[in-house]
Amino acid sequence: MKNNMIRLLVDIILFLSIFIFPWWISLFLILFSILIFDNFYESLIFAFFIDSAYSFSLFSNINFFFGMSIFVSIFFVFSYYMKRIVEFNFFK
Amino acid sequence: MNYLFKNKKSTIKKLPKPFLLVSIFIVIIILLNFLAPHALSETVHWVGYPFWFLGGSVRDIVYNTSNFFKTKNSLISENKFLREKNTELKTNLLNQEIIIKENKKLNEILNRNKNKNIILGYVISWPPSSPYDTLVIDVGADHGVEKKDKVFFNGLVVGEIYDVFNRTSLVYLFSTSGSKVNVILNEKTPVIAEGIGGGNFIIKLPKDIDVNSGDKILLADTATGLMGSVEYVETKPSDAFQNVFFRSPFNIFEIKEVQVLNEK
Numbered sequence: 001m002k003n004n005m006i007r008l009l010v011d012i013i014l015f016l017s018i019f020i021f022p023w024w025i026s027l028f029l030i031l032f033s034i035l036i037f038d039n040f041y042e043s044l045i046f047a048f049f050i051d052s053a054y055s056f057s058l059f060s061n062i063n064f065f066f067g068m069s070i071f072v073s074i075f076f077v078f079s080y081y082m083k084r085i086v087e088f089n090f091f092k
Numbered sequence: 093m094n095y096l097f098k099n100k101k102s103t104i105k106k107l108p109k110p111f112l113l114v115s116i117f118i119v120i121i122i123l124l125n126f127l128a129p130h131a132l133s134e135t136v137h138w139v140g141y142p143f144w145f146l147g148g149s150v151r152d153i154v155y156n157t158s159n160f161f162k163t164k165n166s167l168i169s170e171n172k173f174l175r176e177k178n179t180e181l182k183t184n185l186l187n188q189e190i191i192i193k194e195n196k197k198l199n200e201i202l203n204r205n206k207n208k209n210i211i212l213g214y215v216i217s218w219p220p221s222s223p224y225d226t227l228v229i230d231v232g233a234d235h236g237v238e239k240k241d242k243v244f245f246n247g248l249v250v251g252e253i254y255d256v257f258n259r260t261s262l263v264y265l266f267s268t269s270g271s272k273v274n275v276i277l278n279e280k281t282p283v284i285a286e287g288i289g290g291g292n293f294i295i296k297l298p299k300d301i302d303v304n305s306g307d308k309i310l311l312a313d314t315a316t317g318l319m320g321s322v323e324y325v326e327t328k329p330s331d332a333f334q335n336v337f338f339r340s341p342f343n344i345f346e347i348k349e350v351q352v353l354n355e356k
Binding site: 016023050053055 | 125222
C-alpha cells in the first residue's frame with residue numbers, strides 16, 4: 001500500500017516535470033524510477049508524452065519523431081535484465 | 093525410425109512479460125511514426141496547457157528570488173550599463189523609424205503589399221523543457237496561426253511554425269543543431285547557415301569572401317528577416333575555408349513573447 005502511494009506520487013511528479021522541468025531532469029527521473037520500481041510501464045507513457053509534445057524531425061527522407069520513447073524502451077528492457085543481477089531495494 | 097522423447101520439453105521459451113509489452117509499444121510507436129506522428133500531440137498539448145503556465149510562474153519566482161540576493165555593486169554596474177545601452181538604442185530607433193517609413197512607401201510604389209497579419213504570442217515552454225530545441229507558444233489555429241509561418245522576436249526572425257494545434261503551436265528554431273537555413277550574408281552573398289544550438293549558427297565559406305564581424309545576416313525567404321550579425325570569423329592557414337560564426341543578439345532561452353507573421 002505504501003509502495004503504491006509512493007509510486008503514485010512519483011507518477012504525479014514525473015507528469016509535472018514534463019511540462020515544468022528541463023528535459024534532462026525528466027529523463028533522469030524516468031530512468032531512476034524504472035530502476036527502483038518493478039515494471040514501471042508508466043515510463044513509456046511519459047516518454048511518449050515528451051515526444052508528442054515537443055518532437056519534430058529535421059530529416060527530409062526519414063522522419064523519426066519518437067527518439068525518447070525508443071531510448072526509454074531500450075533502457076526498460078536493459079533494466080529488466082540488470083535487475084536480475086543487481087537488486088535495488090529502496091522501498092523494501 | 094526416430095521417436096520423440098515423451099518428456100521432451102518445448103524448445104520455444106516464453107518471452108518475459110515486460111519484454112513482450114515493450115515490443116508491442118515499439119511496434120505501435122513505429123506504426124504511429126509513419127502513419128500519424130502527431131495524432132496524439134493535440135491531446136498532449138491540451139492537457140499540458142495549464143501546466144506550462146504553471147511552469148512559467150515557477151520559473152519567474154525562481155528568477156526573481158535569485159535577483160533579490162544580488163549585491164549592491166553588481167546592481168549599480170548593471171544599471172550604468174543599461175542606461176548607456178538605452179541611449180544607444182534610442183538613437184538606433186530614430187534611424188529605424190525613417191527606414192520603415194521609406195520601406196513602406198517603396199512597397200506601395202512597387203505594389204508589393206501583401207495581406208500580412210501579425211499575431212502576438214507568449215512562449216509557454218522553452219528549450220530546456222524540450223529535448224528537441226523547440227518552443228511552445230500560446231497561439232494556435234484558433235488565432236489564425238498556420239504551418240510554416242515565420243516567428244519573430246523584436247523584429248528578428250528566430251524560427252517557423254512546425255505544427256499548429258487549437259490553442260498552441262510548436263515552433264522550430266532555426267538555430268537547432270543540425271538544421272540548415274538559406275541566408276544572405278551582408279545583403280549580397282546567398283549562403284547556407286547551419287544551426288549549432290542556443291541561437292548560434294556557423295557558415296562555411298571560401299577564404300576569398302570578405303567577411304567582418306558585425307556584418308548583417310538576413311533570412312533568404314523574407315525581405316525583412318534579420319537573423320543576427322557576425323560575431324567571429326575563424327580562419328586556419330591550412331584550411332581553404334573559413335568558419336563564420338553568428339548569433340542572435342538575445343538569449344534564445346529568455347524569449348517571453350513572439351510575433352507570428354501570417355502571410356495569407
